[in-house]
Amino acid sequence: MKKSVFFGAMTVAALAAGAAAAGTLDDVKARGKLNCGVTTGLVGFAAPDANGEWQGFDVGVCRAVAAAVLGDPSAVEFVPTTGKTRFTALASGEIDMLARNTTWTFSRDVDLKFEFVGVNYYDGQGFMVPKALGVSSAKELDGATVCIQTGTTTELNLADYFRTNNISYEPVPIETNAEAQPLYLEGACDVYTTDASGLAATRAAFENPGDHVVLPEIISKEPLGPLVRHGDSEWGDVVRWSLNALIAAEELGVTSANIADMGAAAGDNPEINRLLGTEGTLGAMLGLSADWAKNAIMAGGNYGEIFEKNIGENTPIGLSRGLNAQWTDGGLLYVPPFR
Amino acid sequence: MTTLSDPPKGGFRVSILINDTRYRSYTFQFIALIALIAAFAYLGSNLLANLRAAGLNISYKFLSEPAGYDINQRLIEYTSQSTHFRAAIVGILNTLLVAVVACFFATVIGIFVGVLRLSNNWLVNKLMGVYVEIFRNVPVLIWILIIMAVFVAVLPQPREFRGDDATASMFLDLFAFTGRGFYFPRPYFAAEWATGAIGWLTIIALLIASFFGARALAKSAAATQEATGDRPTTWYFTLAIWFVPLIAACVIMGLTWELPELKGFNFRGGIYARNSFIALTFALSIYTAAFIAENVRAGILAISTGQTEAAASLGLRPGRIMNLVILPQALRVIIPPLISQYLNITKNSSLAIAVGYMDVTGTLGGITLNQTGRAIETVLLLMAFYLIISLSISAVMNVYNNSVKLKER
Incomplete structure (x- = not known):
């Protein structure tokens, strides 16, 4: 051996x-x-x-x-x-x-x-969107561009959730959290999704955390x-x-x-x-x-x-x-x- | 005449494998080969033993299982319920797309810049020099990231097109240039029987027919010129051969354009070129074009100035000297390094994940690897894919090289 x-x-x-x-x-x-x-x-x-x-x-x-x-x-x-x-x-x-x-x-x-x-x-997977978008539920995200961190359970949950609710989306795979932040802030994606705790941590690092909301839906169990x-x-x-x-x-x-x-x-x-x-x-x-x-x-x-x-x-x-x-x-x- | 010494005759002795110069090199090569195979076999068995010890095994069963994830750019039908194998194919097609487009633009820009760099105009010459040196000497990953960042930051996002006080608007109401990518009108055929692939196949068939038609016309014109010394004017016939059937077909099949339109979060309809695709293609093109420009310059400089002077003394204009005399000869020098630049583009396209472009490294070597944990299997598949693609490009380009290289008879 x-x-x-x-x-x-x-x-x-x-x-x-x-x-x-x-x-x-x-x-x-x-x-x-x-x-x-x-x-x-x-x-x-x-x-x-x-x-x-x-x-x-x-x-x-x-x-x-x-x-x-x-x-x-x-x-x-x-x-x-x-x-x-x-x-x-x-x-x-x-x-x-x-x-x-x-x-x-x-x-x-x-x-x-x-x-x-x-x-x-x-934990559980959630969505964060800019407040200005006026979205209050993940079910309203039809056609949205979603930034996802690759290599996690997140992208599988996301595919399942959108398929179950029969709405479309455009996934943008991102390697790390740090790369996702500028894309989300510049508006290249409408939504950022990861575990709710991660969203909170990411939002805390923003210049104006108040401009962003975490949607109420938790779409998965993430122990x-x-x-x-x-x-x-x-x-x-x-x-x-x-x-x-x-x-x-x-x-x-x-x-x-x-x-x-x-x-x-x-x-x-x-x-x-x-x-x-x-x-x-x-x-x-x-x-x-x-x-x-x-x-x-x-x-x-x-x-x-x-x-x-x-x-x-x-x-x-x-x-x-x-x-x-x-x-x-x-x-x-x-x-x-x-x- | 007598020979001084007879070569040893007959009989095989082991010692001749070492002592006889005719066999010696083969002997050593054979030994080296055996050693190499043994070394790889040893490494392979070590790998398998260690994997077994860790409770893992090599298995490709995962390829037929549902992938479970979505891919944004799909050239073939794909849903999250498709298999990992299909996800890999989607990735392969995306890789090939970006490689082909980037090779095309890199060649065009490269030749352009390479020729201009030899210009007698000081400003043009220096500008091209600056371009080549800047792009060649910064890693391509940095270029990809910079271009993507600039792209996303500079262009307006779809939200800026929205509402009454929109700060951005569509170009001519036909094109939308957003930070998420470009949207173009998409042509399609409205006639019932021509929807889908049939319409496009018809168009392609027509174009091929036109090509042969135009060639036949040029041949007959050449024959007339041979016979009479006068070349008949054919350009309007050529134009007609190319365009009349094409336009007729478009009218019959009811060519219409689907325009992009802002709906909800994004533009819908039309052809969508993603920001990641554009940034990656652009970065690979201009980066590699800098190398190709240098190859082109080297190729041109390799042709002695006597050729230029001789052509000039025949009364040829500089443009024709370049096209008829210099470039055909320079191609011999340019093609071999060009092959390796094409290979570089294909291999560098694996940096796609930096901007979220789903090439084969992103699907098979990225998400599939992560979700299944089959690192060794997927990496082996990836290596096989890039090897096959690279060797194919080499093979094709070598055939071309053989057709342009100096024929020695």
Whole structure:
């Protein structure tokens, strides 16, 4: 299988690396760094800030996993990927996990041999139009020119939606979000469509966000989540439960403010104790230290804190929790128990 | 006369493969070939082994599955329910369209600029020099992006044609030049039996007939000239042969024009040339024309000035010297590099996705690849396609080159 390094590198460096798929957890520990695939830049989800530090909602997941595995939230190598390159990057082993607002679909999970470890954002595809157009529903878009980012589930949803409603449109495929913005603003397309969260992020970056409206129709289900390669369940478990730890922490009221106290000694709530490693051996079961979840949560706070800091209502993106609230608040976030 | 040494006779010994100069080069070439095949076989098996280890396999079954996405420019029938294979064909046709149109314009502009660059007029000469140097020395992707950006920003968008206080209007009410592309009137035949392809086939048949008719006329005129020394005036016959049947057919079949019209978000009707198509074709044309201009210039300079002087001393005017004496000879030098420029246009057309033009790299190598995740299969198909196209262009152009090159007898 793994023949000579020389020839492996000669074919496609990526393919040879694919052979080393087993034992990602050990690889990451040995490397001392987590290679995490993110977008090439979508403000709020993953984008470098003025100091070159990656910031965002997806970045928060990467940092939490790095903190859980290596105890250091900054031990992450962020690998920017486009809609086109992301799956190849993951399949080839160039990255250990992908947190790039990627929709969990059947064929990606089954046919492309990936393992979606959970959902960190429940999204849906929407439309943004200039207010001046006077459109109030997506059903009025007959004959419109629509800018779409290629390589996403978006273009399939769009084709389905317009076919179901029996209206025509003119698709304009665009490689990245950055290229779509000027085309949309110049009026080369009437409509820009992508996930509603992406629309909000894009609109926030406009000079006059108020001139544009997001139409009420949400035409698809887009559960966005981190994913890893198929066939390495240990590593899949690590990423899955790191994400779950963030969500459980919010549910249990563990925040970056009180975690130091709560994690110092066992408290009254046994579930918090098990989560933070002051009771039980959950960390050892994962092959991590006992305070893995504590580290993950300390990296950027619990799920709610990461949400509010990066894409919440007080940020320019201004997304409300909506479906992404805890199940106790009427949302969809519901993690299995830590036991 | 005796030979000094007889060549070793009879019998095959292994050593002659190395020692005998007649076989030595074959031996080494054969060894190199075996090594090359072995290396590729090794790489291939390594690839397959690694793919299997990753739980993947090479399969082209996806080609017969529904594509699920829409393509804006379709030269053949295509819906989102068509197969990935059909989507690839749509992309291939779009690639060929842009390549053929760009090759045509690049050749025309290139020859024009190449000839003008040798002009004795200082201004023309320098202007052409500036054009060539600017376009040749900036990457074509940058040109494509710049032209697209300018196109979109400068031309009015359909929304500016709308309403009572519209800031833009259609040209002569026939053409609409918008940032989304150009809309032209579309001719079609109103007569019942001539709708669709039949009408156009009739027109093409008529044009072919006219071509042969005009040639026969020219031949008979030449024969008369041979016999009598006087060439009969035939231009009005030629004009009649070309235009009378054509106009008659158009009238009989009821030629009408469908005009573009602003409806809803966009113009509808007429022929629509998308902004991406125009920007891509234009960028490829002017970029490659700069190279072709240099080839043309080199070809012309390769003809010794004695030829020009000799032609001039025969009393030929400069235009005729160029057309009758210089260019036919220069073509020999120009054609071979021209082939590679045509290949470059075809290959550079794969940058189409930068402006959202759906060529084969955009459909098969873009969306299909993404949606199916079959990266290796689609890339292999793409390589095969570009290889076939490039070799075909080479083959055709080589046939042409053989027809114009210096015949040595």
